[in-house]
Amino acid sequence: MDTLQQIEEMGHEQVVFCHDPTSGLKAIIAIHDTTLGPSLGGCRVRPYASTDEALQDVLRLSRAMTWKSALAGLDLGGGKCVIIGDRSDNSEARFRALGRHIQGLGGRYITAEDMNTTTVEMEWVRKETAFVSGLHPLDGGTGDPGPVTAYGTYFGVRACLQHTFGSADPKGRRVAIQGVGSVGMGLARHLADAGAELVLSDINMDRARSAAAEFGAKAVEPDAFYSADVDVLAPCAIGGVINPKTIPLLKAPIVCGAANNILGDDERDGLDLMGRNILFAPDFCVNAGGIISVFGEVRRYGQQSAMVRAERIEQTTLDVFAHATSDGVPPVRAAIAIAQHRIDSVRALRRI
Numbered sequence: 001m002d003t004l005q006q007i008e009e010m011g012h013e014q015v016v017f018c019h020d021p022t023s024g025l026k027a028i029i030a031i032h033d034t035t036l037g038p039s040l041g042g043c044r045v046r047p048y049a050s051t052d053e054a055l056q057d058v059l060r061l062s063r064a065m066t067w068k069s070a071l072a073g074l075d076l077g078g079g080k081c082v083i084i085g086d087r088s089d090n091s092e093a094r095f096r097a098l099g100r101h102i103q104g105l106g107g108r109y110i111t112a113e114d115m116n117t118t119t120v121e122m123e124w125v126r127k128e129t130a131f132v133s134g135l136h137p138l139d140g141g142t143g144d145p146g147p148v149t150a151y152g153t154y155f156g157v158r159a160c161l162q163h164t165f166g167s168a169d170p171k172g173r174r175v176a177i178q179g180v181g182s183v184g185m186g187l188a189r190h191l192a193d194a195g196a197e198l199v200l201s202d203i204n205m206d207r208a209r210s211a212a213a214e215f216g217a218k219a220v221e222p223d224a225f226y227s228a229d230v231d232v233l234a235p236c237a238i239g240g241v242i243n244p245k246t247i248p249l250l251k252a253p254i255v256c257g258a259a260n261n262i263l264g265d266d267e268r269d270g271l272d273l274m275g276r277n278i279l280f281a282p283d284f285c286v287n288a289g290g291i292i293s294v295f296g297e298v299r300r301y302g303q304q305s306a307m308v309r310a311e312r313i314e315q316t317t318l319d320v321f322a323h324a325t326s327d328g329v330p331p332v333r334a335a336i337a338i339a340q341h342r343i344d345s346v347r348a349l350r351r352i
């Protein structure tokens with residue numbers, strides 16, 4: 001399939017290839033849908049093996065941002081930016097050049113930090129354009145979105161417990177968390193405060209052990225995560241971890257975590273989980289706390305308000321499950337349908 005055909009099939013409005021010979025910038029900005037508002041999504045830096053690998057990543061990530069914001073009720077569209085390169089090459093020249101490309105889009109895309117970019121890079125972008133978020137609190141930003149993401153994911157877990165056991169209360173429930181970084185640690189704290197028993201795993205075992213000591217939890221080796229005998233598995237590290245290799249290992253009746261793109265393939269793995277009676281909470285539904293936090297910078301509501309908005313993720317997730325049950329489809333498909341319905345309704349309003 002050629003690129004334009006693929007863009008048409010996935011529904012993107014615009015894909016921009018950016019180059020700056022002075023700084024060596026090579027980037028792709030994908031604007032998926034701006035029906036609800038300007039497209040917003042992070043800018044990640046990765047040494048992609050090829051332009052096509054970068055393109056596939058940015059197309060999939062930007063579309064997921066559309067669904068995430070639509071489902072969270074935000075007036076935002078979906079977009080994303082990838083820079084082909086190594087983090088060690090991040091420079092003011094490179095991010096200023098990116099800022100000029102973003103400025104040229106006139107507000108159709110707002111960038112933010114993501115993998116291998118921080119508030120430092122966003123400050124460089126801001127020297128050339130106002131269409132940037134994720135700034136340091138001292139520069140008028142909302143800072144690290146991790147705590148809001150963790151808090152929202154906690155409410156996603158509550159929704160899963162409610163749907164499966166008839167009570168949202170985590171007290172006495174067993175939850176295994178993969179990745180005790182910014183979001184995983186925050187989620188662990190909320191669950192421990194609510195009386196859940198935790199099993200923690202991380203590729204960095206020292207980190208897993210020290211987190212386990214903090215919460216009186218059990219630390220397990222990375223591979224033992226999948227077969228943990230718990231009520232909830234919460235992947236909070238990397239994407240693609242629930243796939244045909246790992247699904248047969250699962251004992252938990254619920255998978256609900258903050259990592260982006262948890263399923264190797266939404267359709268294939270979503271159907272497989274449903275067939276095994278394992279409830280999967282779509283990650284772009286439960287991890288929306290991050291975009292809710294970043295949107296606060298655009299709309300000028302503070303972190304406190306973002307936390308309150310993140311609590312609504314519990315009801316949104318329950319709505320997704322109700323829709324999935326009534327239509328007999330996996331929750332991922334239901335979540336996309338709800339998001340698309342909101343976008344279509346606003347599009348129809350514009351035609352009147």
Ligand code: NAD
Nearest residue numbers: 145146149179180181182183202203236237258259260290
């Ligand atoms: P982080 O880098 O702070 O933490 C990730 C943790 O996972 C680290 O402790 C790392 O050692 C561990 N890890 C990495 N690979 C692993 C593996 N294969 N097995 C086990 N552990 C592994 O990242 P974060 O900000 O906590 O984000 C975690 C996930 O949530 C990512 O997928 C991210 O895209 C997603 N997410 C984050 C936010 C946010 O606001 N930070 C928002 C939405 C989604």
